[in-house]
Amino acid sequence: MTALQARFGAAIGWLLPVVILLIWEALSRAGIITENVLPAPTEVFAAFLRVLKSGDLARNIGVSAWRALTGLAIGGSIGFALGLANGLSLLSRNLTDTTLQMVRNIPHLALIPLVILWFGIDEGAKLFLVALGVFFPIYVNTLLGIQTVDPQLIEMGRTYGMDRRALFLRVILPGALPSIFVGLRYALGIMWLTLIVAETISASSGLGYMAMQAREFLMIDVVVLSILIYALLGKLADSFVRVLERLCLQWHPAFQKTAQQPART
Amino acid sequence: MPKPQLRSVDSAPISAPPAFSFQSVSRHFGEKSVLSNIDLTVPQGQFVAIIGKSGCGKSTLLRLLAGLDQPDGGQITRAPVQPGQSSIRIMFQEPRLLPWARVVDNVAVGLTGLASRSEAKARAHDLLEKVGLSDRDGEWPSVLSGGQRQRVALARALIGQPSVLALDEPLGALDALTRIEMQHLLSRIWQTQGFTAVLVTHDVAEAVILADRVIVLDAGKVALDLAIPLPRPRRHGHPDLAVYEQKILAQLFGEDGAQA
Ligand SMILES: Nc1ncnc2c1ncn2[C@@H]1O[C@H](COP(=O)(O)OP(=O)(O)OP(=O)(O)O)[C@@H](O)[C@H]1O
Ligand SMILES: [Mg+2]
Numbered sequence: 401m402t403a404l405q406a407r408f409g410a411a412i413g414w415l416l417p418v419v420i421l422l423i424w425e426a427l428s429r430a431g432i433i434t435e436n437v438l439p440a441p442t443e444v445f446a447a448f449l450r451v452l453k454s455g456d457l458a459r460n461i462g463v464s465a466w467r468a469l470t471g472l473a474i475g476g477s478i479g480f481a482l483g484l485a486n487g488l489s490l491l492s493r494n495l496t497d498t499t500l501q502m503v504r505n506i507p508h509l510a511l512i513p514l515v516i517l518w519f520g521i522d523e524g525a526k527l528f529l530v531a532l533g534v535f536f537p538i539y540v541n542t543l544l545g546i547q548t549v550d551p552q553l554i555e556m557g558r559t560y561g562m563d564r565r566a567l568f569l570r571v572i573l574p575g576a577l578p579s580i581f582v583g584l585r586y587a588l589g590i591m592w593l594t595l596i597v598a599e600t601i602s603a604s605s606g607l608g609y610m611a612m613q614a615r616e617f618l619m620i621d622v623v624v625l626s627i628l629i630y631a632l633l634g635k636l637a638d639s640f641v642r643v644l645e646r647l648c649l650q651w652h653p654a655f656q657k658t659a660q661q662p663a664r665t
Numbered sequence: 666m667p668k669p670q671l672r673s674v675d676s677a678p679i680s681a682p683p684a685f686s687f688q689s690v691s692r693h694f695g696e697k698s699v700l701s702n703i704d705l706t707v708p709q710g711q712f713v714a715i716i717g718k719s720g721c722g723k724s725t726l727l728r729l730l731a732g733l734d735q736p737d738g739g740q741i742t743r744a745p746v747q748p749g750q751s752s753i754r755i756m757f758q759e760p761r762l763l764p765w766a767r768v769v770d771n772v773a774v775g776l777t778g779l780a781s782r783s784e785a786k787a788r789a790h791d792l793l794e795k796v797g798l799s800d801r802d803g804e805w806p807s808v809l810s811g812g813q814r815q816r817v818a819l820a821r822a823l824i825g826q827p828s829v830l831a832l833d834e835p836l837g838a839l840d841a842l843t844r845i846e847m848q849h850l851l852s853r854i855w856q857t858q859g860f861t862a863v864l865v866t867h868d869v870a871e872a873v874i875l876a877d878r879v880i881v882l883d884a885g886k887v888a889l890d891l892a893i894p895l896p897r898p899r900r901h902g903h904p905d906l907a908v909y910e911q912k913i914l915a916q917l918f919g920e921d922g923a924q925a
Contacts, residue, residue, distance in 0.1 A: 552757070552759060552761050553761055553763065555733070555761075556757070556761040557774075558733075559731060559733065559754075559755055560774050560775060560777045560821075561751075561777045561778045561779075562774075562777050562778075563778075566777065570763065570766070570774075571763065574763070574765040575765070577765075649765075650805070651764050651765040651766075651805045651806075651807065652764070652765075652807075653807045656805070656807070656808070
């Protein structure tokens with residue numbers, strides 16, 4: 401594939417959203433979609449400029465992003481640490497895995513009433529829910545990644561005299577990395593979902609709160625705007641992880657340029 | 666360690682001190698006895714090939730030699746090594762390269778604990794040149810061919826200047842042409858480096874062309890210990906080789922099998 405074709409291939413993904421926007425605008429102008437169902441894209445854009453000027457948008461996005469990332473950092477690092485511990489130590493796995501698997505079967509959003517009782521509508525409630533939501537995909541995939549590292553490579557490392565530390569850093573962790581990334585991408589999806597629900601139900605700031613406020617004042621354009629921004633933020637986070645993945649997994653055949661297809665005998 | 670420099674007709678230097686020796690070594694898994702009372706002494710610098718039917722315990726013997734497994738009975742003694750030198754390296758049927766390390770770093774793995782990282786890298790370059798891959802050091806293993814990967818694995822095994830190199834069917838997965846090429850390479854490197862080589866193989870022709878001495882394992886015992894005092898380089902299809910091949914095949918399959 402040439403560079404030009406590659407760029408065209410990436411651009412073509414944006415073709416459909418643009419076409420949908422154009423059709424949406426046309427239908428709104430023709431009066432087929434009425435304003436109280438769905439405002440036209442141009443009106444949503446006007447709402448965007450309005451909240452941008454008032455400073456509401458930046459503040460609410462900032463608050464939501466802070467909650468999302470802090471929750472991810474807390475839940476993600478605990479999940480990663482436990483995944484490592486249980487992947488490397490049988491004792492640790494026997495001790496905690498059964499409990500974790502049981503907790504995993506409770507949908508974390510079912511805890512919302514309880515969490516509100518515990519934390520009120522404070523930041524704590526949102527952080528707790530996000531952290532709990534992202535914990536499991538990261539835990540499960542880290543553990544899986546470590547358990548599926550090729551035992552032949554581990555034996556090779558041992559015969560070449562690697563100590564435990566070298567074995568972990570040079571064989572086990574890199575081998576588990578693809579799976580850890582899968583977990584991270586799942587976690588990001590759950591992160592936004594949890595945050596939307598939590599902010600819609602109980603919050604005094606953030607994107608979900610902005611949408612709920614707008615609903616009370618029947619500002620449907622702002623409601624639609626909030627939803628679109630959620631979609632964009634989700635896409636942004638996913639793209640970020642993809643870039644990170646591409647950097648960290650350069651060695652992986654799936655991430656190598658098609659020009660260097662592996663030649664096998 | 667005195668390194669035998671020139672190898673000729675009587676290349677197996679019987680007078681050399683032993684590189685390792687098995688004294689009535691046994692190994693069984695559960696009820697099943699895999700090796701029983703193996704006695705085998707290999708002098709330093711010798712090239713030994715081990716042949717036997719599938720499941721007769723060749724890999725087990727090699728794993729015992731490499732210290733990856735412990736014998737149930739008997740004793741294995743290995744010659745002491747000099748500092749900065751690795752005692753024994755094992756090369757497996759699969760290359761077992763780290764997919765996330767560049768070729769040069771994979772070779773440098775062979776100096777773990779023996780040299781600093783930067784020194785290891787510099788020496789890895791030299792080794793890659795020896796195996797004919799000097800221009801591929803920055804590549805990922807996934808872009809190499811099967812034969813090239815095995816050559817990287819060979820470089821990794823040799824970089825620590827092992828006194829004994831154990832090879833467990835390292836060429837088994839390669840196509841016939843690449844195999845012959847690798848046999849030449851192995852033979853050339855062995856002649857210049859002076860390590861003791863123990864090659865497990867299924868291929869009688871390969872054993873005869875490479876080795877000073879062929880051991881046939883059968884039912885957990887050494888069934889044949891045959892010296893191959895032919896000059897090198899040996900050429901595939903030479904009638905002298907055929908004589909030895911016949912002897913080995915006869916041992917493996919009985920006289921009838923060798924005739925067929
Ligand atoms: N860890 C183990 N546990 C139980 N049995 C084993 C183990 N390792 C080897 N064996 C058994 O020991 C026997 C010899 O195995 P080994 O791998 O040494 O054979 P081999 O001669 O290398 O065969 P091949 O030529 O097919 O590689 C086999 O019957 C095998 O099933
Ligand atoms: Mg074997």
